[in-house]
Amino acid sequence: MPKARSRRSKKIKFHGNRFTRESVQECSSASASKLKDSSLICEEVLESKSEELTGNRIFDLQTLISVFSVLCCPSCFSSGLKLTEDSRFGLCSNFSLHCTNFSFIEGFCSSPKVKKSSNINKFFILDLRLAGRGYTAGKKLCSTLSLPFLSKSSFRHQEKAILECVEMCSQENMIRAAEEVRRLKVVPSNKIYSCGVSVDGTWQRRGYSSLNGCTTIISIDTGKVLDAEIMSHYCRTCKTNDNVRYKNKENHECSNYVGSSGNMEPVGVYRMFERSKRLRKLQYSQYYGDGDSKGFEEVKNIYGNNSVEKLECIGHVQKRVGSRLRKLKKNEKGLGGKGKLTDKFIDKLQNYYGIAIRSNVGNLVEMQSAVIAAFFHCCSGKNKEMHRQCPTGPNSWCKFQKAKFAGIKFVDKSPALPNSVVNSIKKTYMDLCDQKLLKKCLHGKTQNCNESFNNVVWSIVPKETFVDLQTLRLGINIAIILFNSGFAGLLPVFQKLGVLTGPDLKMFYWSLDNTRIVDSTRHSKPSVKQSRKKRRASKKSKILKFEAKEGTTYKPGEF
Numbered sequence: 163m164p165k166a167r168s169r170r171s172k173k174i175k176f177h178g179n180r181f182t183r184e185s186v187q188e189c190s191s192a193s194a195s196k197l198k199d200s201s202l203i204c205e206e207v208l209e210s211k212s213e214e215l216t217g218n219r220i221f222d223l224q225t226l227i228s229v230f231s232v233l234c235c236p237s238c239f240s241s242g243l244k245l246t247e248d249s250r251f252g253l254c255s256n257f258s259l260h261c262t263n264f265s266f267i268e269g270f271c272s273s274p275k276v277k278k279s280s281n282i283n284k285f286f287i288l289d290l291r292l293a294g295r296g297y298t299a300g301k302k303l304c305s306t307l308s309l310p311f312l313s314k315s316s317f318r319h320q321e322k323a324i325l326e327c328v329e330m331c332s333q334e335n336m337i338r339a340a341e342e343v344r345r346l347k348v349v350p351s352n353k354i355y356s357c358g359v360s361v362d363g364t365w366q367r368r369g370y371s372s373l374n375g376c377t378t379i380i381s382i383d384t385g386k387v388l389d390a391e392i393m394s395h396y397c398r399t400c401k402t403n404d405n406v407r408y409k410n411k412e413n414h415e416c417s418n419y420v421g422s423s424g425n426m427e428p429v430g431v432y433r434m435f436e437r438s439k440r441l442r443k444l445q446y447s448q449y450y451g452d453g454d455s456k457g458f459e460e461v462k463n464i465y466g467n468n469s470v471e472k473l474e475c476i477g478h479v480q481k482r483v484g485s486r487l488r489k490l491k492k493n494e495k496g497l498g499g500k501g502k503l504t505d506k507f508i509d510k511l512q513n514y515y516g517i518a519i520r521s522n523v524g525n526l527v528e529m530q531s532a533v534i535a536a537f538f539h540c541c542s543g544k545n546k547e548m549h550r551q552c553p554t555g556p557n558s559w560c561k562f563q564k565a566k567f568a569g570i571k572f573v574d575k576s577p578a579l580p581n582s583v584v585n586s587i588k589k590t591y592m593d594l595c596d597q598k599l600l601k602k603c604l605h606g607k608t609q610n611c612n613e614s615f616n617n618v619v620w621s622i623v624p625k626e627t628f629v630d631l632q633t634l635r636l637g638i639n640i641a642i643i644l645f646n647s648g649f650a651g652l653l654p655v656f657q658k659l660g661v662l663t664g665p666d667l668k669m670f671y672w673s674l675d676n677t678r679i680v681d682s683t684r685h686s687k688p689s690v691k692q693s694r695k696k697r698r699a700s701k702k703s704k705i706l707k708f709e710a711k712e713g714t715t716y717k718p719g720e721f
Contacts, residue, residue: 192385192611193682197648197675216664218273218282220307235261243267252312252320253304254280276660279320283312284659287320288652291636294624318632325636327658332639334654335646339386340442346383354439358382358448358473358605361457362612363427366625366634370424374634376619377430377457380611382450386646387615388442391430392638393419394631417631424455431457435464447471452478452609474602475609479594480516484508486590494586502583506706511540515594517559523606526597533595535560537588543578615645648675 230243244260248269258269273282290300297317304311312320344355360380365372373396379389397417419426438444445465449458450473462470487508490497497503518532535551539560542548552560556567565572622644623629623637643651649671656663684690714720 191679191682191686192614193648194679196384196386196646197650197679217666218285220309230259235263235267237261237267238263250310251280252283252316253286253309254282255310274662279323281661283320284324284661287312287317288324288655291321291324291622291633291640294622294637296627296629296633321636322632324655324659325632325639327655328636328639328643330658331651331654332642335643335651336386336388336390337442339381339384339646340388340444342384342386343381343388343444351443354443354445356445356447358450359388359446360450360475360607360609360612361431362452362609362616363430363455363457364616364619365423365426366620366623366628370422372423374629374631375419375423375426375430376634376638377427377434378612378615379431379434379446380615382448382607385611387642388444389434389438390638390642391433392631392635393426393430394634395419395421396630398630415631427455428457428460432460432464435461435470445469448473450475450605450607450609454478472602473605473607474599476516476519476603476606477608477610479599479603480512480519483515483591483594484512486594487511487587490587490590497583497586501577502580503587506703507540507579509702511537511591514540519600519603520606524604526601526604529600529604530595530597533600534592537591537595541579541584542574543576544574546578547574548578615641618645648678650675 227245230245232241233243234241235243238261240261240263242262244262246258246260248256248258250256254271254273254275256269256271259267261267271280273280275281286300290296293299297314300317301311343357347355358381360382361377363375363377366374374394376393377391378387380386381388395417400416419429421429435446438446446461447465447469448471449461451458452475458470458472462468462472464470487503488505491503491508514536515533518536519529522529522532531551532553535553538548538550539552542562547562549560549562552558552563554563554567556564558564558567562572562574619638619641622641623634629637640652643655652671653663653668656667685694
């Protein structure tokens with residue numbers, strides 16, 4: 163017999179309405195503020211949308227031939243029209259219709275042309291670069307789809323024409339971004355406005371041997387790219403100069419940088435600061451940097467003696483806590499091990515340091531006391547309580563002080579850090595509590611926008627495939643347009659190319675921008691951020707458990 167069901171009813175827990183989405187307007191993100199004009203494209207397309215078919219389609223030639231074979235000739239009304247391909251250039255073909263009684267009836271092209279250049283080839287090459295791919299990938303794709311493709315020289319020629327239009331649109335986009343900064347303070351058109359910028363460099367390859375690099379300046383106020391310097395000390399033409407084909411090597415665009423890869427960032431920073439007043443009508447008076455290059459040293463006196471102020475990215479300052487303590491642990495024996503300076507404790511101390519800075523923006527005294535209190539709070543445990551410098555009261559972040567105010571005994575399960583370890587790491591940590599350093603962090607801003615832009619750049623120009631200066635310039639200028647204005651910013655590129663864009667393209671671009679806004683808004687919500695931190699901590703804890711169980715299984719030069 164089946165087991166009798168228990169009569170005791172289970173208590174239903176209420177977890178809130180988990181099937182309703184939070185409003186997108188609750189939390190504004192950087193992408194939402196930058197792409198606020200993208201919705202205008204959708205409204206424009208919806209107003210002008212009709213039932214007429216537009217866009218491009220892929221047809222099998224045999225299907226097209228069979229359709230024409232049943233049509234009648236407009237002159238003799240006999241059926242059996244014959245379709246022939248006269249010539250083709252890449253994805254574009256020239257066709258002609260023939261009748262059995264008349265040798266020729268009509269000729270047509272599979273794609274519209276502008277100045278004898280077909281639109282479909284420009285669309286395809288630009289889309290390949292947007293996807294981070296080049297000639298070889300396009301040839302493989304067309305081979306699989308049984309489509310004709312351009313030759314290598316024709317591909318490069320078309321790419322060069324696209325580059326000219328993309329660079330023009332990119333420069334116009336950055337000029338508009340500079341004007342937006344000036345409008346925030348209502349600055350007259352003839353006056354130079356001082357503003358703060360975030361500066362960072364990026365290279366195609368890791369280390370200091372990369373041939374390609376880029377330095378960008380992004381506005382702290384708007385989060386948009388104001389200027390970029392693209393550098394490369396590789397030239398394909400000069401590299402193959404021994405070949406007979408390259409007799410006139412002077413008539414080409416050569417590399418624009420000579421020097422080491424590590425010096426690219428200082429040189430790029432100097433070039434952009436030097437032209438800021440002339441091209442952007444801006445004076446970059448505040449330099450937000452990570453301190454890993456001599457970029458600031460090159461420009462601190464460019465507008466006058468000490469005319470540029472150096473401010474730190476709080477994310478990089480927070481990162482210094484972990485890097486310095488790990489270096490100390492590696493160099494000084496006896497610090498590591500269970501109950502001592504573990505990687506988990508270093509991560510905890512680094513996080514508390516960052517929270518202390520972000521919670522006291524604009525107040526130097528409170529910031530310094532919070533950073534020092536965070537150190538002793540993390541070092542304390544059930545054996546030794548060091549919470550005297552933690553804030554008191556019911557709203558304190560310290561659980562010990564919070565319990566003390568409520569009259570409850572706080573039970574701390576974690577052991578305290580040994581005095582020998584505390585004394586060893588105290589000096590290293592206190593160097594990062596200096597007021598001179600913390601004064602540069604009072605703004606509470608980071609270089610996350612630069613890191614985000616670098617990610618966009620190397621998704622368009624993949625790091626695993628080396629490219630020359632022409633392709634590098636094309637990829638970075640496309641990244642500037644996408645970062646500042648989204649896919650809607652690419653529409654002026656088609657206008658300069660003379661290519662007509664239909665409503666389908668505009669709707670597709672609007673949907674991509676809208677997806678970006680929705681995703682960035684969702685990721686910036688506090689609840690999502692908290693769950694992301696928990697997942698990251700859980701993943702790291704799992705890895706540490708495996709390392710403790712298995713020991714060191716892989717390390718360069720160890721076995």
